[in-house]
Amino acid sequence: MLYLLYLLIFGFLLTAVIGLFASWIDRKLTARIQYRVGPPLLQPLYDILKLLGKETLIPIGATNLPFLAAPLIGLVSVMIVSTMLWVSNLHPQQTFLGDVIVVIYLLLIPSLCIVIGAFASGNPLASLGASREIKLILSYELPFILAVLVAIIQADFSIRLGDILATQAQNGIIAVSWSGGLALLVAVMCTQAKLALVPFDAPEAETEISHGVLIEYSGTLLAMFQLMRSMLLFALPFFLIIVYLGGISGNGIQLVYGALAYVGLVALITVIRNTNPRLKIGQVLRFFWGPMTFLALIAVLLALGNN
Amino acid sequence: MPRTILPIGPYHPLQEEPEFFILTLEGETVVDIDLRIGYNHRGIEKLAERQAYDQITFVVERICGICSTSHPFAYTQAVEDLLSIEAPPRAQYIRTIVAEGERMHSHLLWLGLAGHFLGYNTIWMWCWKLREEILDVMEILSGNRNNYAMFKVGGVWRDIREEDIPVVMKKIDSIIPTLEKLHKAVMDDPVIHARTKGIGVLSKEAAIDYCTVGPTARASGVARDIRKDCPYGVYDQLEWNMIVTHNGDVFDKVAIRIGEMFESIKIIRTCLSQLPGGDIECLVKNIPPGEGIGHIEAPRGECFHYVRSDGTNRPVRHKIRAPTFMNLPTFKETVVGGAIPDAAIVLAAIDPCYCCTERISVRDTKGQTVYSGEDLIKLSQKKTEQIKADMGR
Numbered sequence: 001m002l003y004l005l006y007l008l009i010f011g012f013l014l015t016a017v018i019g020l021f022a023s024w025i026d027r028k029l030t031a032r033i034q035y036r037v038g039p040p041l042l043q044p045l046y047d048i049l050k051l052l053g054k055e056t057l058i059p060i061g062a063t064n065l066p067f068l069a070a071p072l073i074g075l076v077s078v079m080i081v082s083t084m085l086w087v088s089n090l091h092p093q094q095t096f097l098g099d100v101i102v103v104i105y106l107l108l109i110p111s112l113c114i115v116i117g118a119f120a121s122g123n124p125l126a127s128l129g130a131s132r133e134i135k136l137i138l139s140y141e142l143p144f145i146l147a148v149l150v151a152i153i154q155a156d157f158s159i160r161l162g163d164i165l166a167t168q169a170q171n172g173i174i175a176v177s178w179s180g181g182l183a184l185l186v187a188v189m190c191t192q193a194k195l196a197l198v199p200f201d202a203p204e205a206e207t208e209i210s211h212g213v214l215i216e217y218s219g220t221l222l223a224m225f226q227l228m229r230s231m232l233l234f235a236l237p238f239f240l241i242i243v244y245l246g247g248i249s250g251n252g253i254q255l256v257y258g259a260l261a262y263v264g265l266v267a268l269i270t271v272i273r274n275t276n277p278r279l280k281i282g283q284v285l286r287f288f289w290g291p292m293t294f295l296a297l298i299a300v301l302l303a304l305g306n307n
Numbered sequence: 308m309p310r311t312i313l314p315i316g317p318y319h320p321l322q323e324e325p326e327f328f329i330l331t332l333e334g335e336t337v338v339d340i341d342l343r344i345g346y347n348h349r350g351i352e353k354l355a356e357r358q359a360y361d362q363i364t365f366v367v368e369r370i371c372g373i374c375s376t377s378h379p380f381a382y383t384q385a386v387e388d389l390l391s392i393e394a395p396p397r398a399q400y401i402r403t404i405v406a407e408g409e410r411m412h413s414h415l416l417w418l419g420l421a422g423h424f425l426g427y428n429t430i431w432m433w434c435w436k437l438r439e440e441i442l443d444v445m446e447i448l449s450g451n452r453n454n455y456a457m458f459k460v461g462g463v464w465r466d467i468r469e470e471d472i473p474v475v476m477k478k479i480d481s482i483i484p485t486l487e488k489l490h491k492a493v494m495d496d497p498v499i500h501a502r503t504k505g506i507g508v509l510s511k512e513a514a515i516d517y518c519t520v521g522p523t524a525r526a527s528g529v530a531r532d533i534r535k536d537c538p539y540g541v542y543d544q545l546e547w548n549m550i551v552t553h554n555g556d557v558f559d560k561v562a563i564r565i566g567e568m569f570e571s572i573k574i575i576r577t578c579l580s581q582l583p584g585g586d587i588e589c590l591v592k593n594i595p596p597g598e599g600i601g602h603i604e605a606p607r608g609e610c611f612h613y614v615r616s617d618g619t620n621r622p623v624r625h626k627i628r629a630p631t632f633m634n635l636p637t638f639k640e641t642v643v644g645g646a647i648p649d650a651a652i653v654l655a656a657i658d659p660c661y662c663c664t665e666r667i668s669v670r671d672t673k674g675q676t677v678y679s680g681e682d683l684i685k686l687s688q689k690k691t692e693q694i695k696a697d698m699g700r
Contacts, residue, residue: 030428033429034428034429034431034432034433035432035433035436036432124311124312124313125313128313128335128647198426198427198428199426199498201426202648205426205648205651206426208647208648208650208651209647210319274428274429275429276427276496276498277422277425277426277427277430277496277498277499277502278425278426278427278502278648279498279501279502280502280646280648280649281335281648282646283501
C-alpha cells in the first residue's frame with residue numbers, strides 16, 4: 001500500500017508537475033534566447049489537456065497492439081523509475097542492491113517504446129526515424145554506463161543508489177572530483193541525447209522527416225508521449241543529481257541547493273539545444289563513441305586510481 | 308539494396324511553398340530525385356497581357372512576396388528598353404536603394420530558414436528579428452513592408468523625403484553590429500561547419516553546364532553578376548565587390564549571402580549620401596510597337612523579363628524567367644549521392660522560390676500522365692489544325 005502511494009504521489013503526480021514546470025522553463029528560456037515572449041506557466045499542461053480531448057487516429061497499416069501499448073509502457077516505466085529515484089533520495093537505507101542497474105534499464109525503456117511505436121505505425125518516415133533512434137541509443141548507452149560506473153567506483157563498488165548517496169554525504173559530492181566532473185559532463189550530453197533534443201534530435205527532425213518517430217501519433221497517445229518526455233525531463237536530471245551532486249534533501253538550505261542544481265541542469269540542457277544545429281546520425285555516433293567514450297574512460301581510470 | 312521512395316511535399320514542413328520532391332533512397336542515401344512543380348500556377352504572364360503597362364508593375368510585384376522588387380525592376384527595364392528611354396538619375400538611385408533593401412531582407416530570410424532546416428532555431432529567430440529592421444527601413448522609404456509599389460515605367464512612384472535619410476542611415480548603421488555578430492556566430496560554429504562544408508557540392512563545370520545564376524553560380528566560382536556584367540540602375544557608378552567563392556558547397560552559399568548583405572549596406576549608404584536632385588520620373592505618352600528585354604540581379608540570380616508591344620496600351624506578350632528556374636535542375640547534381648539529412652539543407656541552399664518559377668503541368672484524373680512541353684505544343688498544333696479544318700480551309 002505504501003509503495004502504491006509512493007508510485008502515485010511521488011512517481012506520477014510530483015514528477016509530472018515538476019516535469020511540466022521544467023518543460024515550461026525550457027520553453028520560456030528558449031523563447032527569451034530567441035527574442036520571443038514565450039508561453040505562460042501552465043502552457044505545457046494546457047497542451048497535454050488539449051491533446052487528451054483530440055481524436056486518436058490509428059493508421060490502417062499499423063500493428064495495433066504495439067502501437068497502442070508503446071506510449072503506455074513508456075509512461076509507466078518513467079513512473080517506476082522516478083518512484084525508485086524518489087524513494088532512494090528520501091530513504092537511502094531502504095533501497096535494494098542493484099537498483100542502479102534497474103534504473104539504467106528503466107531509463108532506456110522510453111526510447112525503446114518510441115522505436116516500437118514508430119515501427120508499428122507503418123509509416124516510412126517513422127521507420128526512418130526509428131532506425132535513427134536505434135542508432136542514437138547504441139551511441140549514447142556506452143558512455144552513459146561508463147559515466148555512471150565512475151560514481152559506482154567512488155562509492156566503493158556498490159551498485160546501490162543509497163550507498164552512492166551515503167558516500168557523498170560523508171566525503172562530499174562526486175562532481176567535485178576530476179573523475180566525477182568529467183563523468184557529469186559526459187552524462188549531461190547523454191541526457192541531451194536521451195531526451196532527443198538538438199543537437200541529437202535526428203530521430204524526429206522536423207524539417208527532414210517531419211517529426212519522424214511520432215508522425216502517426218495523435219490525441220491521447222501523443223499526450224502520453226509528451227507527458228513521458230516531460231517526466232523524463234525531471235527523472236534524468238534528478239538521476240544525475242542523485243549520482244553526482246549528492247541528491248536533494250528536504251531541510252532548508254539543502255532543498256534550495258537541490259532545486260538550484262535541478263534548474264541549473266535544465267537550463268544547461270536548454271542552452272545546449274539552442275546554440276547548436278542538428279547533427280547527422282553518423283556524426284552523433286562518432287561524437288559519442290569517440291570523444292565522449294574517451295572522456296568517460298579517462299574518468300573511470302581516474303576514479304580507479306583514486307580508489 | 309531495396310529502394311524506398313521518400314516524398315517531400317506537396318505540403319511539407321521543410322518547404323514554405325507547395326512543391327513535390329520524390330527522393331529515391333537506398334538506406335539513407337539518395338540515388339535519384341524527381342521534381343514536380345505547378346501547385347502555385349496563377350497564369351501571371353496571361354494576366355499581364357490583359358493589363359495596361361502601368362498596372363503590370365503591380366501584377367508582377369505579386370509574383371512573389373520576396374522578389375517584389377526584382378520583377379517590377381526587370382519589367383520596367385524591359386519597357387524602357389522598348390521605348391529606348393532612361394529613368395532620371397534620382398529615380399535610378401531610388402530604384403537601386405529599394406533593390407538592395409530587398410536583397411538584404413531576402414538573404415536574411417533565407418539565412419534564417421537555413422538555420423531552421425539545420426535544426427538551429429535560434430539562428431532562425433535572430434535572422435528574422437534583424438530582418439524586421441530592414442522591413443522598417445523599407446516602410447520608411449516606400450510606405451510598405453513587402454510589396455513596395457515603387458516602380459513605374461519611366462521612373463518611380465514615390466520620392467524619398469530628405470528628412471527620412473538621416474533616420475534610415477541611423478537604422479542601417481544599427482544593423483551592422485548585429486549582422487557582424489550573426490556573421491561570427493555562423494562562420495565560427497564548428498557544428499555548422501560539420502553540417503554544411505563539403506555538402507551538396509556543385510562543381511564549376513556543372514554550374515556552367517546547368518546555366519546556374521546568382522549566388523548558386525558565384526558559390527561555385529562562376530563570377531557572374533548582372534549588376535557587374537550588364538549594369539543597370541546606378542551600380543556602375545558605385546564602389547562595391549562581387550563576392551565569389553570556389554567550393555560550391557552549402558557553406559559557401561551561406562558565406563556568399565552574408566558577404567552580399569555587407570555589400571548591400573555599403574551600396575545603400577553610398578546611394579543615400581549621393582542621392583541627386585531632380586525629377587523622379589520621365590513622362591511616357593504611348594508605347595510604340597516593338598520589343599524589349601530587361602534583366603536584373605535578383606537576390607536569387609538573374610531575373611529576366613521580355614515584353615512585346617503592338618502599339619496598344621497592353622503588351623501582346625510578356626515572358627518572365629525567374630532565377631530559380633535555372634537553379635532547380637542542379638538538384639540532380641547536388642542532392643543525388645548525399646544522405647537525407649543533407650538533402651534537406653541542399654534543397655534549400657539555392658534559395659528556391661517556386662511561385663516565381665511555376666510552369667503548368669497537365670495530368671489525367673488519376674494523376675498519372677504528365678504532358679511534356681513538346682506534347683503540349685503538339686496538342687496545340689493539333690487543335691489549330693482542327694479549327695482550320697472546321698473553318699473549311
